[in-house]
Amino acid sequence: MKKLSCMLALVLALATLTGGMAFATTLTVYNSYDYIDEDVLEQFTKETGIEVEYVMFTRQEEMYTQITTGGGKYDIIFPSDYILERLIKEERLQEIDYEQCPNAKENILDSMWNSDYDPGNVYSVPYMWGTMGILYNTEMVEDEITSWDSLFDSTYQRDVFMLDSMRDMMGLMLVYLGYDINSTDEAELAEVRDLLIKQKDDNIVQGYLVDEVKDKMVGGEAAMAVMWSGDAMYAMDLDEDGVLAYSVPEEGSNVWIDAMCVLSNSENYEAAMQFIDFMCRPDIAKRNYDYIHYASPIKQVVETLPEEEAENVAVNPGDEVLERCYFFHDLMDDMDIYNTYWMQIRS
Amino acid sequence: MKRSYFSAPYAVWMVVFTIFPIVFVGLYAITTRRADGNDLYTGLANIGNIFGNEGTYMKVLWRSLSLALQCTAICLLLGYPCAYFLASKDFAKHKTLYVLILLPMWMNFLLRTYASMGLLERNGVINSIVTALGFKRLELIGTQGAVLYGMVYNYLPFMILPIHTVLKKMDQRVIEAAQDLGANPVRVFYKVTLPLSIPGIISGITMVFMPSVTTFAISGLLGSGNFMLIGDVIETQFMSANNWNFGSALSLFMTVLILISIGLLNRMDKSKTGNGGGKW
Incomplete structure (x- = not known):
């Protein structure tokens, strides 16, 4: 019995301790497997003090089921084109405030702004394509x-x-x-x-x-x-x-674009904007590019590609290819x- | 003393994992999802579609059945002598061999199938040997033969084990009696051993036929997706076509087919052996 009460006290102490630490915002990010350089998340927390809970899915459909059946609470998701289109239709996303994301506004390639399912990228910021x-x-x-x-x-x-x-x-x-x-x-x-x-x-x-x-x-x-x-x-x-x-x-x-979106039931809008802006920063985008090796929509990354990769249509399709896609x-x-x-x- | 409550955990298990899913499959099978997201009762329309689409599904079904039958036959032809050999008392190393038969089953079947892929590929192990010996490269991967090989390889133990068990338990005095009465070994086998081992053969056939008729993944990996089986069609309906209703109808149809074939087998079992010996 004594042992038990000791344990209980310990648990209580721990609970108050962790509870006291919860002053920081926690952002829940939901992305595909192997689709980010996870060190980048650590740096984000270091710079902004915002904790990131990083959750992963294997298929787009799985992610869609999770967020529509309320299987979990997420702030930022990374959907691709047709699922994104469905999410917009179903009004599950919040508009992006580009005033809070200067990096997204300035660094994303001109050709990436006009996907026909989200013209002007009202709801989505391109991540990889x-x-x-x-x-x-x-x-x-x-x-x-x-x-x-x-x-x-x-x-x-x-x-x-x-x-x-x-x-x-x-x-x-x-x-x-x-x-x-x-x-x-x-x-x-x-x-x-x-x-x-x-x-x-x-x-x-x-x-x-x-x-x-x-x-x-x-x-x-x-x-x-x-x-x-x-x-x-x-x-x-x-x-x-x-x-x-x-x-x-x-x-x-x-042509497909995987984008970053904020869910309509997210209560951490400001933090989400900070995260999206962070991901569009050239140095961070470069690190993600080096890790994943998909085409990046960030101008500075494309401009500084090593010659061999710049010539490779798989990572740098260029506008001329994009026009026929x-x-x-x-x-x-x-x-x-x-x-x-x-x-x-x-x- | 009443002990029936001992089975309560299993009863709960069965309701949750057998009865519920079957009910859901049944419900999906008789409804169709409308554009507005509501389900509409459509009776046997989904089942009817199995016979439609220019005979596509019938063709696949026929291929699945024929491959499963071939697989079962090969397993029986390979498995029976093996089980017989294992069960004969003058074979001293039978325990080792028994473990060797079980051994591959300790590894996940997908891993084994991936390994088979490495054997059969164009630049795989077999072709490296064949070309090193100066012969022309063989087309192994992506053929129906490769799928059949994969099925036999995976399901053979399920044939050997039940037959082995029955043969092992067989009363040796019956065989001795037959020999004493002057029957030659061939006659002993056909008149005594074979009839007595029929229960083992029947459960072997059931245990090989059932998984082979619903095989998927093997056909994808070793057949390179060229020979869709009914299991693959069902998987496509659920995973990529997003048509759970038709997928369920197909599953239900398969379940009924399998039930019928098991029923037929059991009837054969009873008529041949009365109240047959121990099954596996």
Whole structure:
């Protein structure tokens, strides 16, 4: 009994101690796995006295479910395009006050301000961005890859990896055929389906995968793979012989932006603004870029890229590439037709 | 003394993790999510869709069934002799071998499947050997054969173990009696050992067939996503198509199919062996 009361006293003492320390604001930040240099968070706390509770998710959909079902209280989240669009539609985000974020206002590339789902970036501040394209092995293809055409060249036998991602794969092929990347037109999608089925029948495809492809490309398992620029960069970093290259085909492609947003139920708006501003500071953005190796939207980071990386479209697509790339929109209710055709392609 | 309350923890477990989920799957299967976020009762429409979409799902279902049957047959052909060998009393090292059969199961199946991927790839272990010997590179990964290999590799122990148990428990005097009465070894096997081991074969078949018919992941990793099985279709419905209703309908349909096949097997079991011996 005595022991118990001792314990109780200790617990109480601890509780008052930690309670007394809670004068600092705690900001809860919700981001993808491996998507920040975590030392940066420490520096933020050191500079501002604001504690950061850093929580991570694997999939966008998981994050969406968490915040919509009230699974936790978050201040800042890092959504990508179509989830962001849905969050704006559902009025779950607070507007960004750029007066409080001078770094965001001044340092973000001009081309990043006009995503068509959040014009003028009222609700979202770009964090990282990228494109989709073809990662190819320069020793296994004849010429430089510049067109989606190469994916349908039957001189390549079982030499192409496609992406097991319905929306991405069908969207890219819509662009290739000259249609809108967000098309829900049945005839256009049927054309995409026939194209992909023929590619399979011609024995060009080695497989439909997602995560495994990067390592397979490093291991020289295939000549080409459809990939996100971030994954392509990962593969190129691992590739010691320097035989891998990434290209955004001339017909056009998809561009995506992962952004920082403040949730409408956040009670730490000022601190959130401070955090977003901090993340847009050139030195911090540079550290995150060095860690993640995705394309950064911060001018100073892009301007100071080492020559080799500046020439690499995977991390520095440039405005000219961006002009032929399109954003995905939230098609939530029109996905059935995609699903139907995708199943036909894959079966 | 009344001891039925001993089963209370399991009853709770079963309600939470078996009954509830099945009810939810059933509810999802007979409804459709509307654009406004409300669920609408649509009866058997989702089930009906399984037969639609230009026969896509039937094709996948047929592929799953056929692969599962092939896998079960190969497991039986490989597993029975192995179990027989293990159970024979003049084989002294059977304990070691028994552990060796179990050993791979101590490692997660996904890890083992990833390792198989490394074996079968173009620049993988097997092809390195083949090309070093001067032969042409083999196309192994991404073929239906690779998927079948992966399934057999993963499920073979489930065939060996129940057959082994039944053979081990078999009354040796019955066999001796048959021998005394002049039956040659082949006749002893067909007339005595095989019929007596049918309960083990049946549970082996059940335990291999059930997981193989609902396999996923193996088909993705070793088949490189070229051979979608019904498990993959269900996964896609839940994870990327966001169509839980159709996914549930498919799951329900599979559950019924499996129930029917188990029912058929059990009936076979009873008619062949009366009240058969110990199962695994």
